[in-house]
Amino acid sequence: MSSYTVANLPRISREKLAEYIRSKKPGVSVIDVRDSDYIGGHIVGCQNVPVNTHDFRMPELVRTLADEDAVVFHCSLSQQRGPSSALKYLRERERMGLVKDGTGEEQKVYVLDGGFSMWQEVYGEDAELTEAYVKDLWD
Template sequence: MSSATIVNLPRISREDLAKLVRDKEPGISIIDVRDGDYIGGHIVGCQNVPTSTHDYRMPELVRTLADKDTVVFHCALSQQRGPSSALRYLRERERMSAKGEATSGEQGKDAAKEQKVVVLDGGFTKWQEVYGTDAELTEGYVKDLWDDSW
């Protein structure tokens, strides 16, 4: 079982992630786990995988993201749902590796070792404070929904 916990999960700053998104880094995938609060904007190129779908979507997510170098999870604040989802993802990768299920054409632990799983520090709330109106980085942004919230 993974030694990762919510406390020691690696974080990525909004500035570092913004650079990767601007550069259209092909080895990164951004997973937004917000449920109904997904409205009002999201990071360009992210996938919305609501926490309510994790029971049945996590194995599929592990398989489809197996070729990515870095997977970034986030929610609104990245205090609970984002980190919990990242941990669940890591544990599912380990489970699938232990069972010998193929990931990106490779078997087992080698694929799991090569992928970095991180959490966006401050979540979308902090992201939108700086990049909400930047159309190169944020899609579907509705400023009024974020004013005086959180």
């Protein structure tokens, strides 16, 4: 049985993630799990992997991101889809034998605190951090 739960998933602040993106820190991937609500903007360089594709895409995602230092999941608010996606990712890594002793120490997996909703409040109009932003959709 997995040791991972939604309650023990670490969060990353929008400020810390913005710092990583601005510095072009290698080894950090952002996974946006929003579905149709992906329109209106997204974090620069993120991958959109909608929740409804996770059943067949999660093993591929785990293999693709295996060498990353950190993976950050988020949805609109990071209350349900983001955390559950991060949990599914961690459990898939565990199932594939990529996690030692269930600790996940070799790769950090985070949930973006407040999701894209809080992100866009500060960084929505910052073209260095946010792409395809449509302010009217967020007002």
